[in-house]
Amino acid sequence: MNPYVVPGLVVVVLVTVGIGAYGLRFARTTSDFLVASRSVSPSWNAAAISGEYLSAASFLGVAGLILRYGVDVLWYPVGFAAGYLALLLFVAAPLRRSGAFTLPDFCQVRLRSPLLRRLATVFVVFIGCLYLVPQLQGAGLTFTTVTGGRYEWGALLVGLVVTANVALGGMRAITFVQAFQYWLKLTALAVPVIFLALQWQSDGRPAVTPPAGPVFSAVTTVVVEQDAVLDGTVTVRAGDELTFAAGERVPEVSTVDDNRDAAWLLPGGDTGLFATYSLILATFLGTMGLPHVLVRFYTNPDGASARRTTLVVLALVGLFYLLPTLYGVLGRIYTPQLLMTGRTDAVVLMLPEAALGGGHLGQFLGALVTAGALAAFLSTSSGLLTSVAGVVFTDVLHAERGGSVRDFRVATVLAAAVPMALSVYVANMDVSRVVGLAFAVAASSFCPLLVLGIWWRGLTDVGAAAGIVTGGGAAMGAVLLTVMGPPLTGWPAQLIGQPAAWTVPLAFAVMVAGSLVTKRRIPPDIGATMLRLHAPESLRL
Amino acid sequence: MTDETGAVGRTGPPPSRTRVVLGEAAARRRPADPARADLAEQTPVGEALVKGLVRAQLALAVRLSLVVAAGLGALPLLFAVAPAVGRVKVLGINLPWLLLGVLSFPFLVGVGWAYVHWAERNEQDFTAVIRRPEA
Numbered sequence: 001m002n003p004y005v006v007p008g009l010v011v012v013v014l015v016t017v018g019i020g021a022y023g024l025r026f027a028r029t030t031s032d033f034l035v036a037s038r039s040v041s042p043s044w045n046a047a048a049i050s051g052e053y054l055s056a057a058s059f060l061g062v063a064g065l066i067l068r069y070g071v072d073v074l075w076y077p078v079g080f081a082a083g084y085l086a087l088l089l090f091v092a093a094p095l096r097r098s099g100a101f102t103l104p105d106f107c108q109v110r111l112r113s114p115l116l117r118r119l120a121t122v123f124v125v126f127i128g129c130l131y132l133v134p135q136l137q138g139a140g141l142t143f144t145t146v147t148g149g150r151y152e153w154g155a156l157l158v159g160l161v162v163t164a165n166v167a168l169g170g171m172r173a174i175t176f177v178q179a180f181q182y183w184l185k186l187t188a189l190a191v192p193v194i195f196l197a198l199q200w201q202s203d204g205r206p207a208v209t210p211p212a213g214p215v216f217s218a219v220t221t222v223v224v225e226q227d228a229v230l231d232g233t234v235t236v237r238a239g240d241e242l243t244f245a246a247g248e249r250v251p252e253v254s255t256v257d258d259n260r261d262a263a264w265l266l267p268g269g270d271t272g273l274f275a276t277y278s279l280i281l282a283t284f285l286g287t288m289g290l291p292h293v294l295v296r297f298y299t300n301p302d303g304a305s306a307r308r309t310t311l312v313v314l315a316l317v318g319l320f321y322l323l324p325t326l327y328g329v330l331g332r333i334y335t336p337q338l339l340m341t342g343r344t345d346a347v348v349l350m351l352p353e354a355a356l357g358g359g360h361l362g363q364f365l366g367a368l369v370t371a372g373a374l375a376a377f378l379s380t381s382s383g384l385l386t387s388v389a390g391v392v393f394t395d396v397l398h399a400e401r402g403g404s405v406r407d408f409r410v411a412t413v414l415a416a417a418v419p420m421a422l423s424v425y426v427a428n429m430d431v432s433r434v435v436g437l438a439f440a441v442a443a444s445s446f447c448p449l450l451v452l453g454i455w456w457r458g459l460t461d462v463g464a465a466a467g468i469v470t471g472g473g474a475a476m477g478a479v480l481l482t483v484m485g486p487p488l489t490g491w492p493a494q495l496i497g498q499p500a501a502w503t504v505p506l507a508f509a510v511m512v513a514g515s516l517v518t519k520r521r522i523p524p525d526i527g528a529t530m531l532r533l534h535a536p537e538s539l540r541l
Numbered sequence: 542m543t544d545e546t547g548a549v550g551r552t553g554p555p556p557s558r559t560r561v562v563l564g565e566a567a568a569r570r571r572p573a574d575p576a577r578a579d580l581a582e583q584t585p586v587g588e589a590l591v592k593g594l595v596r597a598q599l600a601l602a603v604r605l606s607l608v609v610a611a612g613l614g615a616l617p618l619l620f621a622v623a624p625a626v627g628r629v630k631v632l633g634i635n636l637p638w639l640l641l642g643v644l645s646f647p648f649l650v651g652v653g654w655a656y657v658h659w660a661e662r663n664e665q666d667f668t669a670v671i672r673r674p675e676a
Contacts, residue, residue, distance in 0.1 A: 071637050077642075078613065078646075078649075081645075081646055082613070085652060085653050089653075090602055265635060266620075266624070266627040266628065267621075268624065280617075304661060304664070307656075311650070311654060314653045322643060531591050534598065536667065536668055539671055
């Protein structure tokens, strides 16, 4: 095992706790604690938002998808970044001015409906749990890759650590901790990639797509995990060890779905136009509905700085997403065995040692990316769990009737238990795919609520509830069917596997129609609410 | 008897807890001049002013999202209709990889920057109308 990994992980945890403790010394009041007294500059705040947002799906999953499927999945990183542009254009400043802290709060502020508030709570919990699953999957995968232990242990271990951390108040969403995590994640991918590129140069620039298909760059032993057929002819059994010489072609394995040659290099492979546009809609519009993203906007002092913060987030996130693509592409050359095992999400973790050899440099850089991965799932899952547990605490356990710290801990454990169970169940799904499903649900429920709520006076509580139930419910059903149902083929598979292209328009349509039918229920103070959402603070109304 | 100087008496009951409500402070200040009063009291003039601002900001956001829809959203269609575009190489890299993997991010930031710039200008215009002395 790599000797640098354990010290690297210990340093990440110590620095995180250290910065957290340092920040706590200055946190005297409730306001300090919740919103950092709103005195955080846009650039710090933006780094913190990015730190919380760049999850295991971004750090590990995107590179894994690119290694496996090629150019078509570049829409994932583009969409993850573009989601912040949609947030900036339609939501950022008015949402900050509304004073809403969470999505249920927004329902209360804009539509004054306790029923809608409860409905929003259900969706926040569902999306939060769904988004936690891939984080724990990433943790399990990292554990397997680094220690050789069982996947389930890694997922459960990190799940327990994060739960304990949030329940005991160990890592609050402290701005400086999250900002540190962003720069750590960026460094952990940027520094190794420089050495990887140099190595690729000195190896004589091996082709990414050799004419005969991907080849092994060194002698490689692959342990078969499932009974399978290689290249449609040779049958192998689980547990078989296959050794390949350098330069030998990587066989196609019947149990692993991947794109080869032209399908990998050129757009329009096996994913059709429908799936691509569905993915674009889900990621572009889903970001604004993620529970842990919205909370942070309250840290801005006013609407204008919320806008500037979002712009910086867009730049920081975009900068980060330049890197996973390079890992996916270089993985084609140096870790093609992942195409046989199907564990492509491990490419970021394995690439430094595979390309640079098992020497000190390779091991050190390997430890660096592992530390970055730890930062990725610690920061995102802590932020998510805090916001989901907060919503469960206030809206399910009814904290307004005297909630105690014990109740908050119960809420945390409740909110963590379901994703931990699910993460063991869906072990074989791509990390980014699961994240894509969470985005689809958010885009079909909260995106229409926020956009129409902010820009259209005619929205009513009945219309909003109807839209969320139909659009969001349909997306939710599609997700449950994908994760737990039987495998589908043909058009149903497309419609259910990437539901956003029909669920988002459905949600908008039902919301508008429902509101037009129930015009009488438009809140009487809508004029004042619109003024509050859109008027610049400099007027001091 | 409670202490009139404001100090908490040693024998008095401890002050009861108050719930801190965030984000409500701004609502309590009173407007001073007529245009602001129009806004705050929801007169037809005030309504029209706010509607104008909302419309201007929405038009800006919709226009820029159309730019993104045309710039990025049209790409999958383009690659499907004209597969030859996907084979074009720039600097040894296939064009789709370059467009999606690298250039899309500065493009998004550029659109975002333009939005922030113009949205702030819209708000300045609005503020100027409200602050204008008796028109």
